[in-house]
Structures are given as C-alpha cells and as structure tokens.
Amino acid sequence: MSSVCLCKTVSRAAANELVDALQAHGYCYLKHDAVSPTLLKEVKTRGRNFFTSLYPSLSEFHKESLRTEMGYRGFYRYVGASGRDDAIDCFSIGRDIHDPQRLRQDYYASAGWESSEYMPKISRVNPWGPLLEVSPNAGREFQQTLLTYYDACHEVSMDALRHIACALGIKPAQNNGEQLPDDAIDEDYFVSNHSKRDHNLEVKFYPQLGRVARSKPIAEVRGASEKNPTGPKVLRRKTASAEPLLPMAAASPGSSTDRSARNASPSTTPASSPLVRLDKHSDLSTITLLAQDVMGGLEVYDETKEAFIEVPVLEDALLMNAGMFLERWTDGFIEATPHRVRSVGTEDRCSVVFFCFPNHDAVIDPMLQANDNPALAQAASFTAGDMMPPVV
Numbered sequence: 443m444s445s446v447c448l449c450k451t452v453s454r455a456a457a458n459e460l461v462d463a464l465q466a467h468g469y470c471y472l473k474h475d476a477v478s479p480t481l482l483k484e485v486k487t488r489g490r491n492f493f494t495s496l497y498p499s500l501s502e503f504h505k506e507s508l509r510t511e512m513g514y515r516g517f518y519r520y521v522g523a524s525g526r527d528d529a530i531d532c533f534s535i536g537r538d539i540h541d542p543q544r545l546r547q548d549y550y551a552s553a554g555w556e557s558s559e560y561m562p563k564i565s566r567v568n569p570w571g572p573l574l575e576v577s578p579n580a581g582r583e584f585q586q587t588l589l590t591y592y593d594a595c596h597e598v599s600m601d602a603l604r605h606i607a608c609a610l611g612i613k614p615a616q617n618n619g620e621q622l623p624d625d626a627i628d629e630d631y632f633v634s635n636h637s638k639r640d641h642n643l644e645v646k647f648y649p650q651l652g653r654v655a656r657s658k659p660i661a662e663v664r665g666a667s668e669k670n671p672t673g674p675k676v677l678r679r680k681t682a683s684a685e686p687l688l689p690m691a692a693a694s695p696g697s698s699t700d701r702s703a704r705n706a707s708p709s710t711t712p713a714s715s716p717l718v719r720l721d722k723h724s725d726l727s728t729i730t731l732l733a734q735d736v737m738g739g740l741e742v743y744d745e746t747k748e749a750f751i752e753v754p755v756l757e758d759a760l761l762m763n764a765g766m767f768l769e770r771w772t773d774g775f776i777e778a779t780p781h782r783v784r785s786v787g788t789e790d791r792c793s794v795v796f797f798c799f800p801n802h803d804a805v806i807d808p809m810l811q812a813n814d815n816p817a818l819a820q821a822a823s824f825t826a827g828d829m830m831p832p833v834v
C-alpha cells in the first residue's frame with residue numbers, strides 16, 4: 443500500500459484514497475510536511491532512550507513522582523496479553539499547558555461530578571520536572587521532541603479529519619432554511635470538535651520477553667462496543683436528539699471489540715500465542731497515528747478471514763487507524779480497527795502512539811447515511827467524555 447500525502451488544502455483524490463484504505467484495510471500510511479522523516483526518527487530514538495537510559499537513571503522517589511494510576515500524564519505499566527512478567531511500559535503526555543483542568547472541567551461539572559472527585563485528576567500536568575532535574579540535557583531533548591511531535595500530530599490529524607469529512611460528503615448544517623450549493627461540504631465538521639487539542643501521546647516500550655521487572659499492574663485493557671452496519675458513502679447530519687449514553691467502562695486507549703472486515707492475506711499466529719504482547723482491541727480515539735518500530739509487530743484483524751494480518755512498516759510514514767469515536771460518528775461507516783501487537787523478534791520494541799481525542803464536551807451525533815430514514819435512525823447522540831475512562 444502506498445502512502446497518502448496530506449496537506450492543509452483538501453484534495454478529493456487523497457480524501458477518497460484515505461477513506462477507501464480505512465474501509466478496505468483498517469489503516470493507511472500518511473505523509474505530511476509537519477512530520478518530517480527527521481522528526482519521526484528523533485521521536486523514536488528519544489522515546490527508546492527514555493526507557494533504556496533516562497527512566498532507569500531516576501531515583502525511586504523520582505520514579506514514583508512520574509507514576510500515574512490512570513494511564514494519563516506520566517509513567518505506567520500495562521499488563522498486556524502475555525501476563526505480568528511481560529508488561530508494557532508507557533510514558534504518556536497530554537496537551538502541555540499549566541492548567542489542563544480547563545480542558546475537561548466543563549464536561550465533568552455538567553455530567554454531575556463533585557469537583558473534589560475530578561479536579562485533582564484532571565489538573566495533572568505533564569511530569570517533566572523529575573526528568574529535567576535528573577538529566578537536564580537528555581530530559582530537555584526528550585521533552586522538546588515529544589512536544590514538537592504532539593503539535594505535529596495534531597496538525598496531521600486535523601488535516602486527515604478534513605479529508606475524511608470531504609470523502610464522506612458531510613453537508614453543512616442548514617440554518618433558517620438558507621440555500622446551500624448541492625456540493626457544499628463541511629470540511630471542518632470533525633475539526634471543530636477537536637478544538638481543545640486534548641489528545642494523548644504515548645511512548646510504549648515492550649521489553650524483550652522475560653526481561654521486564656516484576657511489578658503490580660496499574661492499568662488493564664478492558665471494555666467493549668457493538669457492531670454497526672456499513673452503507674453508502676454520502677452522509678448527512680441528524681438533528682441532535684435522545685439521551686446521552688451512560689458512561690461506558692473503557693480503558694486508556696484500547697478496548698476490546700470483536701468486529702470488522704479487512705482484506706489481505708492471513709497470518710497463522712493463533713490468538714492465544716504467547717508472543718502476543720498487546721491483545722486484540724480497538725482504540726478509544728477518533729483516529730490513531732502510530733510511529734511503529736522498524737521491527738513491526740502490529741497486526742489488524744480481518745473478520746471475514748478470521749485472521750490477523752501483519753501491517754508492514756513504512757519507515758518514513760505514519761500509520762493511521764480508525765478509532766471508536768470515528769466509528770460512532772459515522773454510524774459504523776468507518777469501523778474502528780481491531781488490532782494487536784505481537785513480538786516478532788528477540789529484541790525489545792518501542793512505538794510512539796498519538797491518540798487523537800475529541801473535546802470531552804463534544805456532542806457526537808451519529809450521522810445518517812444517504813438512504814437512512816431519520817425517523818427510524820437508532821443511534822443516539824452522546825457526549826464524548828461519556829466514552830472516556832472515568833477519572834475515578
């Protein structure tokens with residue numbers, strides 16, 4: 443599969459190529475000026491260096507201050523498919539502002555939480571302090587690279603979402619019966635729901651099997667979602683209606699699901715293989731951008747073949763897959779991509795994952811497909827935060 447070149451100006455050809463690839467394979471490769479091959483290389487190198495050198499050099503006190511229980515803004519250990527002895531280490535950051543509570547507090551207040559329940563959690567800033575204190579140079583380089591990469595991934599994601607809106611043919615909202623040209627497209631439909639830049643960037647380290655230090659698990663993969671049908675390509679909005687969904691249990695990016703059809707040639711690894719490091723899941727994101735380790739290891743699930751398909755590494759490109767928010771938004775027209783990570787060599791593996799999230803208070807109004815009857819449409823609107831991991 444070749445990569446799709448994206449820029450600010452939406453190209454219909456690129457838009458169609460991107461959505462076709464998501465539907466046919468569950469992923470596509472992207473190139474964009476904001477993520478140069480140098481930046482991509484730098485983020486992978488410094489990410490790996492964090493786990494092999496920077497983090498091990500910290501004192502127990504500093505390590506403790508980096509730790510996050512909720513898998514957000516800090517260091518956590520994630521128990522994947524191959525058990526506690528082969529846990530995955532993660533370092534996660536969010537938007538780098540001094541008052542991150544302003545990104546989510548409106549959502550929690552309107553969802554009826556007490557401020558004492560959510561404020562301490564959502565006020566957590568990116569924990570650069572211990573890294574800069576212990577290793578001023580390496581810490582600073584790591585920080586700058588991650589922050590540059592975070593902003594670049596936001597830019598790429600927004601351009602990807604503009605292209606997706608174009609390929610789907612999303613119509614602008616009609617106010618007061620105003621007449622719009624037949625071919626009018628609301629390119630910023632998704633972008634406007636991501637205006638807070640409230641994403642999650644995670645560096646993940648899969649130690650060589652059997653090499654991880656034993657420790658208590660901090661976060662687990664869990665959760666589920668239901669199947670949606672596919673349909674014609676032109677979508678339109680449904681007017682907001684219905685009750686928001688009840689909060690759903692969902693882990694920090696990655697929730698189990700049993701869905702989707704892909705086409706490529708099947709791999710032979712049984713689902714129970716001890717070499718599976720991160721079990722089958724779909725991402726809790728709108729889209730996910732992955733900078734994969736050169737050794738590979740990512741596999742997407744083909745439901746028709748009931749098999750996992752290896753995703754080749756394209757070194758100078760980002761790999762994009764669809765997440766559960768995009769699936770809900772498009773009422774299943776673009777399905778979230780079920781995938782997993784398998785050990786493919788004897789070495790350790792490092793990947794950098796950008797989960798593009800909608801604003802917590804964005805109202806996700808599943809779109810109608812061209813032939814749907816709005817009176818019969820089932821999918822209810824909900825607030826994005828309802829699907830995010832709860833702060834408790």
Ligand SMILES: O=C(O)CCC(=O)C(=O)O
Nearest residue numbers: 646695696740783793795
């Ligand atoms: O490490 C990878 O290549 C992918 C990780 C992943 O799927 C996730 O964190 O959701």
Ligand SMILES: [Fe+2]
Nearest residue numbers: 696724725781
């Ligand atoms: Fe994932």
